[in-house]
Amino acid sequence: MKKRTAAAVFLLAACVLAFIPKTQAQAKEPVIVVIDPGHGGDQNRGGEVLPQYVEKNLTLQVAQSMKQTLEQFEGVQVYLTRINDQELSLEQRAQIAKACNADFLFSLHFNMSEEHNLYGTEVWTSAFGKYFSAGQTFGRLQLAEMSQYGLYAKGVKTRLNSRGTDYYGVIRASRALDLPCVIIEHCYMDHAIDSPQINTPQKLAAFGISDAIAVAKYFRLKSPALGLDYTGFQYPVISAPSGTAAPDTTPPENVVMTVNNADLATGKVDITLTASDPQSGLLYYSYTLDGGITWSTLYPCAGTNTIQFSITVPANTTPILQCRVYNGYDIKAESNIAIPGTFATR
Ligand SMILES: [Zn+2]
Known part of the structure; x- marks a missing residue:
């Protein structure tokens, strides 16, 4: 617990430093992106397909690559909720992002299915209002990026708990802090169609680059260093639902x-x-x-x-x-x- 608090304070301090230029008069505020490498620590390893895949390690590798790539774009500041194998609650992840004054929190994950039969990429977002709109709009860009690896696009989805609020804690906590959030389930670690895409550090780094490109497109960023300019990039903006964008609970x-x-x-x-x-x-x-x-x-x-x-x-x-x-x-x-x-x- 003590370790966790110290790390959170460190991250909060890093974010406070980031506020300083932001509060100065600037022509255009930087976009602030917080990347959350899902899971972490001994108690929260995430999914495991041993000996090769431990989710908490994969998410950190992808997050580091995503951060490095995004930082080569102009007008964006990027933070991670964790930079090592550290345990954080879902609420802490949202709180860190909020303390960074984030415009968006991207929580990175890898999937498994009970019967080990599912494959593809899916994105989860809030079922409510502008958070749904942001998540749906971004999620489609993300799925398009992942399809270049031949990964099957499973959609951008919502999930509710028995209280009728967002099921996933990091999404629920982010919405409570007025922060758009998505969970990116890149692919299934336990399926032979997907797992060859993540079996080297280079391939995981490529996922991070793709995540960064999706974010750069969403925020219409440009990177002279990378020779990429998405300032005029056009994409469909999904509107907010009138009520709750409830998930599908009935079979075909x-x-x-x-x-x-x-x-x-x-x-x-x-x-x-x-x-x-x-x-x-x-x-x-x-x-x-x-x-x-x-x-x-x-x-x-x-x-x-x-x-x-x-x-x-x-x-x-x-x-x-x-x-x-x-x-x-x-x-x-x-x-x-x-x-x-x-x-x-x-
Ligand atoms: Zn996960």
Whole structure:
């Protein structure tokens, strides 16, 4: 606790120093960005895929690269909530940012899923007013940056707790301090599609550069040093919701699987899967050949409600075919079951 307080005081002092030029007469105030390397300390290691990935270490590496890159832009001051392996509460992270007079708090994270089947980038933000607007607007820029690595864009989302306020503590605490905040879940440490993107220090540094570019675009910064000028950069500004931008809590609807063609000679089955999710769209689909005992990996729906794909049924099996679709909040729904039942003789 004592260590934590001392570190917080240090950071607060660093921010106070930053105020001095800001209070002087200046033509244009600098943008103040605070980067929060998620997790930290012995008790809060974040997600772990051992031996390679410990989330608290990855977030710090990305944050350092993000800071170094952003500092090469003009008109911006950048701070980290922690600069070493230090424990901080979620409230402290928001308080440090507020003490820095931050314009935005970016909390960096890496993801894992319970069934180790999800992959892609997602951004979380407040469900309320201007905080939602800022988070949604920035989040889309962030997803666009991450897509260059082939990472699947899972969306910019909100989550509420049982009290109807923001679920994630750093977002909730930031809003209470009148501070826009996003959580960037860069990718999944526990999925083979994503993890090759983070398996060297250079790749983590590249993520930090991409995070910095998203911020530079959002604040329309320029860097003669880097030869980048986003002062005229255009992007859609997402407006504030009239009420609470509530998350999607219901599964996809109207999930129908149709077997278009089943080739007994080759075992090839052509399937059309249709579904809809007006709230958060469709993210992934999967299928089973054994009536749900085992499921395929997840495939991207890639923005369509009508998915066509083919599978090959192994010889001498009687498939019991069924599909699943997952919406933007990873909530799944299952299709009808189809039993061609004619492959046993192949
Ligand atoms: Zn995390």
